[in-house]
Amino acid sequence: MDGGWRGDDLVEIMIFGGGYEGGRLGRGNISLSLPFSCLVFHLASTLRLYLTCIRNTLDAAMCLQNFPCQEVERHNKPEVELKTSPELLLNPVLICRNEAEKCLIETSINSLRISLKVKQADELENILTKKFLRFLSMRAEAFQVLRRKPVQGYDISFLITNYHCEDMQKHKLIDFIVQFMEDIDKEISELKMSVNTRGRLVATEFLKQFI
Amino acid sequence: MKKTRTACFERASPALKQILLQLYCADKPLEVEHNLHEFGSLQYHIQSYATEPHHAYLSISTPVLSTSSSIIYGFSRPNLQTVKKICREVVEIIEPARAGYQLTLKIDFTKIPRKRDAEKIITDISSVQAAILSSQLKQILTTVSTQEITEGAYKPIKLVYHPNEPFYVVKQPTKLTAVFPIRLKEDSDVVIAKAFFQELVDVGRSGVCPKAPSCYWSPIPPPELRGESMKDLSTNGGFVSFDIFARHVHGKKLDKTVWNLLNFNALVKYHVKCTKGFVQRRMRSRLDSLVEQTAGSAAHKQGRWSTYRKS
Numbered sequence: 001m002d003g004g005w006r007g008d009d010l011v012e013i014m015i016f017g018g019g020y021e022g023g024r025l026g027r028g029n030i031s032l033s034l035p036f037s038c039l040v041f042h043l044a045s046t047l048r049l050y051l052t053c054i055r056n057t058l059d060a061a062m063c064l065q066n067f068p069c070q071e072v073e074r075h076n077k078p079e080v081e082l083k084t085s086p087e088l089l090l091n092p093v094l095i096c097r098n099e100a101e102k103c104l105i106e107t108s109i110n111s112l113r114i115s116l117k118v119k120q121a122d123e124l125e126n127i128l129t130k131k132f133l134r135f136l137s138m139r140a141e142a143f144q145v146l147r148r149k150p151v152q153g154y155d156i157s158f159l160i161t162n163y164h165c166e167d168m169q170k171h172k173l174i175d176f177i178v179q180f181m182e183d184i185d186k187e188i189s190e191l192k193m194s195v196n197t198r199g200r201l202v203a204t205e206f207l208k209q210f211i
Numbered sequence: 212m213k214k215t216r217t218a219c220f221e222r223a224s225p226a227l228k229q230i231l232l233q234l235y236c237a238d239k240p241l242e243v244e245h246n247l248h249e250f251g252s253l254q255y256h257i258q259s260y261a262t263e264p265h266h267a268y269l270s271i272s273t274p275v276l277s278t279s280s281s282i283i284y285g286f287s288r289p290n291l292q293t294v295k296k297i298c299r300e301v302v303e304i305i306e307p308a309r310a311g312y313q314l315t316l317k318i319d320f321t322k323i324p325r326k327r328d329a330e331k332i333i334t335d336i337s338s339v340q341a342a343i344l345s346s347q348l349k350q351i352l353t354t355v356s357t358q359e360i361t362e363g364a365y366k367p368i369k370l371v372y373h374p375n376e377p378f379y380v381v382k383q384p385t386k387l388t389a390v391f392p393i394r395l396k397e398d399s400d401v402v403i404a405k406a407f408f409q410e411l412v413d414v415g416r417s418g419v420c421p422k423a424p425s426c427y428w429s430p431i432p433p434p435e436l437r438g439e440s441m442k443d444l445s446t447n448g449g450f451v452s453f454d455i456f457a458r459h460v461h462g463k464k465l466d467k468t469v470w471n472l473l474n475f476n477a478l479v480k481y482h483v484k485c486t487k488g489f490v491q492r493r494m495r496s497r498l499d500s501l502v503e504q505t506a507g508s509a510a511h512k513q514g515r516w517s518t519y520r521k522s
Binding site for chain 2 (some may be wrong): 045123124126127128131132135139141142144145154176179180183187191194195196198199200202203204206207208209211
């Protein structure tokens, strides 16, 4: 790995087909408290590599601890949302599968925010994705870690705090996030197929009326 | 999968048919009054009196199919002739019609020949609105020859059945082309409708229904509508066209074809509504499975802690 970035620059991690080039994205090679090296790979691989990268990043990023608010007494706020104390924030990581699909992981001392942009190949997938993710976001309390409103530029966001890490198992939480991403893709594809199938059946019945 | 028919394909009103069958099968005279409101500002009023057994009065108020240049109030003589042809012995036109309605019919159940034919006759009576509309469209098309603009080409006829949902019929030498400008309220409705139109075109081309009219979709007005007003040609769902040939209007098929075309807009809206409902149901069922996964993450931790505390 080379000298890499310094400061608050966003680190872009893209995946080449067939594996990682140069650096390794294992647990021991990412330190969120230090400036990141710039690892650039070409995106050509399957969903699996993308999800593995996200999983490993979350595994490294989900080291949260309780930290009372420095500005207001007896308050405890997720610092990743406020962003008022730069020393409490770590460098965000943007993982891009392609231009349409990406994952932004923003970490602070006591909270972690994950924002996802889901692929939308056409208008129908676009509206189905919007409807479905808005449906889930409106019921965020059922998921506990889901944010009611996605971060701007993304389709859905999660907010994980140190309290969630105390109540839930870390690896299960990461499994849930990764599984959620897979399920969303699968559900949108199935919904699209069902809508088209229904349309075809109705069209066939309508045209049969003329015969 | 159980096959169900969409109500808008049925020419006979299901609710009206059920009420008339109940009156026909009743053992003793019934005194009933029903007001039915159906899609497209259609209203029925059914009344029977205990003092008049075996008789029922059916009043109808329906939007009249008209062209943009002529506004028709009530039913013309040819329309009434069509109504009279429906079960001539059983149905009698009462004049004047009941207040607020365009037509009132007196139905004599004693004149219905046999129980076996009763359902067919009552179905025909329940289809009176479809018969009126078919008659109106035939009447309009027979006057089209006066609007010929060039040899073999005719001016498009704008037909208004539902308010704000006009459609066009263009008569050509070998066929009729029906063009539907599609306007929908929401952007998501437009996307679902476009997906449906794509399937409609694909099914038409695939050979599944080779004898069905050819169907086309275009985001811009077709050439046949050149010269029409911009207000009528401004749409968000594009234009759907059907080519109707002689085989589609021959004999009894004419009424079916006319009915299907008149209800095309209603079908599109119904399909969009049902699709949105289906998507909503699917999302709800998926929500439960996704929430279970979150609960699983919490349950494991709580389980571990309770074991730790016990020990």
